[in-house]
Amino acid sequence: MSAPAPSMRARVTRTDWDKLLTDGAIYLLALGGFYVGFKTLYSLALMVGYPTDEAMVVASLADIAILAYSRKAVREVKAGRSAWAIRLIVAAFSLGTFALQLRSAWPHPVSVGFHILPPAVWIIGHEMMLRGELRQAKKQLREHEIAQGLRPTPLPRLRRTWWLLDPYHTFTVWRLTKLWEQSPTFVILQEAARREHEGETIPRAWQGVLATGGQDEDEVRDRFIKALPPVPEKGSRTNQEIAAFITRATQLAGEFDIECTGKLLADILDCDPAQVSRIRTALREGKFKRLALTSA
Known part of the structure; x- marks a missing residue:
């Protein structure tokens, strides 16, 4: 028997709104850059002698290539690969459209500024998004290899x-x-x-x-983290699961005689410290059941 589908409230609770809004804003900037780039390339294609229909296709190729290769790069990065070749192709197409827009606006300084802004914002935002995805994918791969015994546990760093x-x-x-x-x-x-x-x-x-x-404080902290139960999976966890994890973490912190701060819990859970603060406040007020997770 299949499990019941999660309710709308559960889906809203599990949604990473910060990531959703950030990625949405980046793609909104990309659409603006694509539109400006298309209009500029279309006018340049007409100027060099392309017919109207062919000029529209030629002007669209660069933007479509950037979008297609960008999505391919994101998929490669999520799989744990750096995708440098694909990212260089994306950068080359973006810089190519950037150069053509700059050429069409030269030498008027105000026009040059308006033509530089859209592709520059898009390239910077796209690279930031890819680097974030790459760090997350590498972190998950490293944790998986450590759990499987394929890589030694990282040693504490020197201050x-x-x-x-x-x-x-x-x-x-x-x-x-x-x-x-x-x-x-x-x-x-x-x-x-x-x-x-x-x-x-x-x-x-x-x-x-x-x-x-x-x-050493770092060693005590590492032993405390190893003693914690599995962290609820990000993207599919509920506030109730986070509350149960925080309850157990607080109990273990007392056993290890370390301060269980909101920042420490936020780093372990990979979430906003404000969310941890809200849940801890709700726990003190009795809005969550104080469930203690047993350590594995």
């Missing part, structure tokens, strides 16, 4: 202030971290023990880690 204030010893820690494939805290503990045994001075940059007994 930028360490590189700024003590670059020499920070480079030593970074080098051994890569060679040993161990966390920076483990490397510092081992190197500090070796230096102490050999009578060498322990760098001041490492003394903060030694004073806390090697309990």
